[in-house]
Amino acid sequence: MANPRLNLDVAALRTLRAVYASASFSRAAESLGVAQPTVSYNIARLREVFQDPLFVRQGAQMVPTDRCIEIAEEVSELADRFEALVAPQQFEPAVANTQVVISCNYYERIVIIPTLVRMLRREAPGIRIRIIPSTVYGQEQLSRGESDILIGPIAVENENFFRRSLIRETYYCIMDPDNPLATSMTLDAYVAAPQVIVNYGGSFRSRFLVNMEAMGLSPNTAMEIPSPSELPDLLRGTDLIATVPSRVVQHFGESVASVPLPLEAEINITMSWTPRTHRSAPHSWIRDRIAQVASGLG
The missing domain is CATH 3.40.190.10 (Periplasmic binding protein-like II)
Known part of the structure; x- marks a missing residue:
């Protein structure tokens, strides 16, 4: 008799990885482009094969068991290797x-x-x-x-x-068009000016911040935000400045004034x-x- 533990396919392994990543059957189904019952079916098969619940519900999330965490690490590499092997080699x-x-x-x-x-x-x-x-x-x-x-x-x-x-490009300082720094920006003025820092939702530090620290300087941080998208509205009518890549300045257009960053820094x-x-x-x-x-x- 065939060993049921060997009766697995890539779809089941991809399902395990998707649920593990999203902590949700519905989100896993969405990311895989399948119906939720398909996800439930594949997880049920895997539970039988591994003799482990794999995921247990805690509130709105499906939390992996210790055994599931161990399996998921191995499954991810196996699924990647298989998908690489079956990836289409011709394309129109x-x-x-x-x-x-x-x-x-x-x-x-x-x-x-x-x-x-x-x-x-x-x-x-x-x-x-x-x-x-x-x-x-x-x-x-x-x-x-x-x-x-x-x-x-x-x-x-x-x-x-x-x-x-x-892409590799430089940074610019942006501010309200009526800000006096829009006509003259020195390094001392830049360091002293209250600044809105974009942290991109985490601990990432832009290159200009890294270079400032290497110079023994730090910005006068007045506010931190996760995205540059709201900067024109935040800067309007204030003495705040912000530092963004040059193409973001182009996107903002005349809603902000801009001057070159008074220190060397590039974004890659x-x-x-x-x-x-x-x-x-x-x-x-x-x-x-x-x-x-x-x-x-x-």
Whole structure:
């Protein structure tokens, strides 16, 4: 008689990883593009195979058991390897019908994604793009299979991941157009001015902050926010300043005044992905298009 413990498939393993990552059957079903009963069925099969409940409900979340945590770590690597083996090697953009999940934040959503979407609508209208916020958890999202591509300034600390540099640019100071610093900004004035710091929802520190610290300086932090998107409204009618990449300044237009940052600092936007999608023709094509968009920014 065949050993039921060997009667597993990649769909079941991907389901385990998705529930483990999202702590929810419904969110796992959404990320996998299947119905929730399919998720429940696969988890039931896995519970029988591993003789463990795997997940127990605590409030609104499905919490993994100790055995599940152990299994999930191994399953993630196995699923990635298998998906890499079965990834399509041929790709016709005009008739493609697939979904690609991109993890990124505000900068990438205003600088790269709009041009990418227009390109895809012309060349591959059947490709569906799903954008999820990376905040400071992009590497974990890639590792858990929640995203296919990570775009952002946070370096991925994993030697097994692939990475490509996309954009390198400088920072500018922005403020209300009536702010006196809009006409003259020295380093001393910059350090003293009350500043809104964008922390991107976590402990990430922008390069200008790292360079300031190396100079023995620190900003006069008046406020911290997770995204630059609301900066024009926050700065309006105040003495506050903020520091953002130059292309964000372009996006804000005349709603803010801007001057070059009075110290050296650059932001480096990279694209990262895992072995799971490295040899996949559709994903490789998308990555090339993202790089093409970035190179066109000059």
